[in-house]
Amino acid sequence: MSAAVIDVRNLKTHIVTRWGTIKAVDDVSFTVAPGETLGLVGESGSGKSMTCLSILRLVPRPAARIVGGAVILDGEDLLEKSEREMQRIRGRRVAMILQDPMSSLNPVFSVGMQVREPLAGYHGLSGRALRSRAVDLLASVGISSPASRLAAFPHQLSGGMRQRVVGAMAIAAPPRLLIADEPTTSLDLTIQAQYLRLLEELQERYRLAMIFVTHNLGIVAKMCDRVAVMYAGRIVEAGPVEEIFRAPLHPYTRALLESVPRLGESAEWLTAIEGQPPDLAALPRGCAFAPRCPRVMDRCRAEEPPELAIAPGHSTRCWLHAPA
Amino acid sequence: MSPAPLLEATRLTKHFALRRGLLGRRTDIVRAVDSISFTIEAGQTLGLVGESGCGKTTTSRMILRVEPPTSGDIRFEGAPLAALDREGLRHYRRSVQAVFQDPYASLDPRMRVAAIVGEPLVIGQRPTGTELRRRVRELLDLVGLPERAGRLFPHEFSGGQRQRIAIARALALSPKLVVLDEPVSALDVSIRAQILNLLHDLQRRLGISYLFIAHDLAAVAHMSHTIAVMYLGRIVEMGAAAEVALRPKHPYTQALFSAALPLDPGGRSEEIILSGEIPSPLTPPPGCRFHTRCSHVMDRCRRDEPPLHTESGRLVACHLYPQGEGMRTTASR
Numbered sequence: 001m002s003a004a005v006i007d008v009r010n011l012k013t014h015i016v017t018r019w020g021t022i023k024a025v026d027d028v029s030f031t032v033a034p035g036e037t038l039g040l041v042g043e044s045g046s047g048k049s050m051t052c053l054s055i056l057r058l059v060p061r062p063a064a065r066i067v068g069g070a071v072i073l074d075g076e077d078l079l080e081k082s083e084r085e086m087q088r089i090r091g092r093r094v095a096m097i098l099q100d101p102m103s104s105l106n107p108v109f110s111v112g113m114q115v116r117e118p119l120a121g122y123h124g125l126s127g128r129a130l131r132s133r134a135v136d137l138l139a140s141v142g143i144s145s146p147a148s149r150l151a152a153f154p155h156q157l158s159g160g161m162r163q164r165v166v167g168a169m170a171i172a173a174p175p176r177l178l179i180a181d182e183p184t185t186s187l188d189l190t191i192q193a194q195y196l197r198l199l200e201e202l203q204e205r206y207r208l209a210m211i212f213v214t215h216n217l218g219i220v221a222k223m224c225d226r227v228a229v230m231y232a233g234r235i236v237e238a239g240p241v242e243e244i245f246r247a248p249l250h251p252y253t254r255a256l257l258e259s260v261p262r263l264g265e266s267a268e269w270l271t272a273i274e275g276q277p278p279d280l281a282a283l284p285r286g287c288a289f290a291p292r293c294p295r296v297m298d299r300c301r302a303e304e305p306p307e308l309a310i311a312p313g314h315s316t317r318c319w320l321h322a323p324a
Numbered sequence: 325m326s327p328a329p330l331l332e333a334t335r336l337t338k339h340f341a342l343r344r345g346l347l348g349r350r351t352d353i354v355r356a357v358d359s360i361s362f363t364i365e366a367g368q369t370l371g372l373v374g375e376s377g378c379g380k381t382t383t384s385r386m387i388l389r390v391e392p393p394t395s396g397d398i399r400f401e402g403a404p405l406a407a408l409d410r411e412g413l414r415h416y417r418r419s420v421q422a423v424f425q426d427p428y429a430s431l432d433p434r435m436r437v438a439a440i441v442g443e444p445l446v447i448g449q450r451p452t453g454t455e456l457r458r459r460v461r462e463l464l465d466l467v468g469l470p471e472r473a474g475r476l477f478p479h480e481f482s483g484g485q486r487q488r489i490a491i492a493r494a495l496a497l498s499p500k501l502v503v504l505d506e507p508v509s510a511l512d513v514s515i516r517a518q519i520l521n522l523l524h525d526l527q528r529r530l531g532i533s534y535l536f537i538a539h540d541l542a543a544v545a546h547m548s549h550t551i552a553v554m555y556l557g558r559i560v561e562m563g564a565a566a567e568v569a570l571r572p573k574h575p576y577t578q579a580l581f582s583a584a585l586p587l588d589p590g591g592r593s594e595e596i597i598l599s600g601e602i603p604s605p606l607t608p609p610p611g612c613r614f615h616t617r618c619s620h621v622m623d624r625c626r627r628d629e630p631p632l633h634t635e636s637g638r639l640v641a642c643h644l645y646p647q648g649e650g651m652r653t654t655a656s657r
Contacts, residue, residue: 043512158601188375189539190598190617193583197597215513218585241589252514259517261546262587264570269524270546272517276482292514 004031004072005176005209006055006094011069013047013054016062019281024050024064026233029307032177032209039220039241040213041256042230043277048213051230052179055211056094057086074176092122095170099182101162104169105154111138111165112150118172141168142198160191167198174206181213196223217260221245226313229253232278232288235307239314249316252289287319295320328402329363330500330533331387336360336396338382342606354605356382358557359396361632362550364501367527369534371548371565373541373580377605378554380537384503387535388422389413401500418448421494425506427486431478437464437489438474444496463492467522484515491522501533509538520547541584545569553577556605556613563638573640576614612643620644 013025025047032038040048053059055071057078071078073093081089098104105114115134119125125133131150138146141164154162163183170178180199184192196219203210212223220227220241228238229250237250248254258271275292284291290300297319305317338357344350357379364370372380385391387398389405398405400416408416421444424430431440442460445451451459461471467488478486487507494502504523508516520543527534538544544551545565552562553574561574572578582596600617603609609616615625624643635645 043514160601188602189541189583190375190579191601193579193595193597194599216585217513217587221587221589222585245587245589256513257587259514260587261517261520261540261542263542263545263581263584264566266566270517270521272521273514274518276484277512277514 004033005074006211007031007070007072008051008055009070009072011051011054011071012067013050013059013064014067015050015064017281022280023233023283024280025054028069028230028233028235030228030235030238032211034176034207034209035203036226037203037210037212037224039224039227040211040230041215041217041220041227043215045232045277045280046230047233048230049181050233052096052181052211052213055177055179056090056096057081057083058090091118091170091175092173093175094177094179095173095175096179096181097163097166097170097183099185101159101166101186102154104166105162107154109153110150111152111154111157115150115165115168115172118169122173137168137172138165140171141165141202142194143168158191160187160195163187163195164198167195167202171202171206171208174208176209177211178203178208179211179213182215183212184219185214185216199223217245217257229256232280232283234288234317236289236318237316239311243311243314249310249314249321250289250318251293251295251320253316255294287317328399330366330401331364332399333363333383333387334361334397334399336383336386336398337394338379338386338391339394352606355557355608356605357386357393360552360554360557360559362552362559362562364533364535365549366500366533367531368549369527369536369547371536371538371544371551372554373537373539373544373551374554375539375580375602377556377602379557379605380554381505383554384422384505384535384537387501388420388503389417418444418497419500420503421497421499421501422503422505423487423490423494423507426510427478427483427490428510430490431486433478435477436474437469437476437478437481440478440489441474441492441496444493448497459496463496466495466526467492482515483511484518487511487519488522491519491526495526495530495532498530499532501535503535503537505537506539507536508543509540516543523547541569541581553580556603556608558613558641559632559639560614560641561639562632567638573635573638573645574614574642575618575620575644579617612641 009029011025011028015022015024028051042048054066112134115137116130119133120130135146138149143149143164184195187195224241227241227244228235231252237253248257255273259273261270273292278288286302287300287305290296299319305319307315307317308321309315310321336357337359340354340356342352342354344352374380386393438460441463442456445456445459460474464473469488508519536544536547548565551565551568552559555576561568561577569581572581579596579598598617603616611627612625612630615621630641630643632639632641633647
């Protein structure tokens with residue numbers, strides 16, 4: 001495999017609240033190679049979106065601060081860049097697609113203006129060349145009659161079309177890394193299927209490294225090569241998708257996979273995960289999942305498990321897998 | 325002959341008039357729900373699936389009597405709602421309750437949980453203080469919350485616990501039918517199974533019926549006895565849940581369930597990706613409403629709207645399955 005596009009090392013992002021300091025991202029490390037998709041899975045508050053915002057250095061300041069680690073994009077540490085340098089990196093080298101296209105598009109500007117803006121900025125285009133490039137770009141994300149859509153405003157498009165426009169803007173450079181944060185959550189199922197297919201095509205065409213944030217394990221199974229499961233700010237298990245779905249190591253990963261109803265299985269009861277999501281301001285000592293873990297041991301409540309490499313590229317933070 | 329179903333909807337229709345143009349002189353009609361028929365049996369769950377604009381929420385709002393139907397008829401325990409008097413309607417409203425998607429929006433942040441759960445009781449029967457407290461305790465226990473939960477405010481609970489509170493409130497008047505409109509989609513993944521199990525357990529213990537609306541098809545298939553698939557205001561397929569989910573007949577159902585991604589990194593092959601978008605319910609396509617996106621489209625589909633008819637043990641509205649003689653029915657009974 002070629003060198004990683006993005007290499008996140010021991011990233012730590014803290015949020016200061018009046019209830020204390022929350023470790024929203026706690027010692028997170030991963031890499032993504034060109035053409036590879038990493039799924040970032042976890043429930044709300046697990047730190048997956050905060051990890052992505054930390055890569056772009058867009059964490060909500062002053063409450064949130066990146067307090068440690070490195071974010072290495074093609075050999076350069078983004079955490080050492082000036083804000084001005086970051087502005088040339090965002091969008092151009094690292095692009096992001098968010099859940100709600102309406103919050104990514106400006107309602108008072110036409111689609112054409114919004115698509116032309118990054119093209120002009122990144123490629124120095126203007127006039128007719130710029131317009132024709134914008135038309136090509138819209139066509140490449142599967143928007144029919146793109147020339148006439150340039151004059152449309154976001155509210156005149158359907159949700160699926162809006163998200164395609166956002167996709168067009170994201171690949172305008174094209175970037176090296178594409179971060180997709182729940183890009184299909186607001187879309188209908190059949191439109192989601194179309195959009196996932198589009199992302200696959202774009203990734204292949206530009207050999208994008210992709211980070212796909214989702215809580216939908218079906219999307220992970222379909223889209224991702226590797227997956228990192230987050231819980232309370234930490235990656236509790238990471239590895240190849242096939243391996244993790246076939247033989248999950250961490251009890252949380254296992255429970256997540258078992259708790260989801262599956263088509264064609266007529267089990268009367270679902271295997272529920274007991275308890276409530278963790279309160280990040282009051283995490284227990286030791287492993288954060290221990291209060292809900294069906295296989296909890298004394299050690300879990302006392303000591304935090306380290307990252308244990310189980311197989312090549314497959315690691316977990318769980319005492320069950322510690323060498324005796 | 326079996327006893328009357330708990331709820332029976334016949335040719336239920338809801339049209340919304342949209343005023344458009346200068347001074348609102350032109351009116352367009354949105355056919356949100358167009359002549360659908362279904363039944364909900366006592367103690368059973370009807371799952372309603374379909375994408376935005378298909379009419380599933382409008383259907384539930386007609387059942388909850390938030391929207392009056394434009395035409396068609398709902399019968400509850402055999403009696404048509406249109407003919408009910410005030411007392412009859414009061415009884416109906418007590419018998420049909422709802423749990424909505426967002427437990428952050430559906431609970432009053434300034435009321436204590438005991439007051440939220442007890443409110444329907446106070447309005448309904450004016451019980452004494454002791455009686456009320458006993459019933460609230462019972463309801464909280466039913467949904468797995470401790471008694472002290474009653475003294476707290478909604479913000480002191482997580483999403484899953486809040487949904488339990490909403491469920492307790494819905495159960496306060498011992499309803500016979502509960503409309504569940506996306507009851508788990510706002511919850512964390514790790515909590516959804518808890519709530520689905522709770523709903524399943526309550527149905528077994530109390531014998532209530534559910535109208536279950538969700539876009540998570542696997543969850544609908546898991547919870548439902550019968551599934552009805554809607555597209556642009558019409559039911560296109562309806563039948564036993566496992567049959568519809570695993571052996572869908574209508575091309576739309578097939579595409580929909582194929583888009584419900586399996587949890588299997590190997591099973592990516594037989595995916596059907598529909599082209600095009602969902603047409604506006606303002607101007608549904610002529611003939612079969614799905615023909616603009618269907619890969620099996622025939623000339624006939626553009627012209628004639630296929631009726632819902634029996635096909636291998638379920639109802640399908642599609643010209644791919646020609647109607648057998650004498651089997652033509654539009655309602656299941």
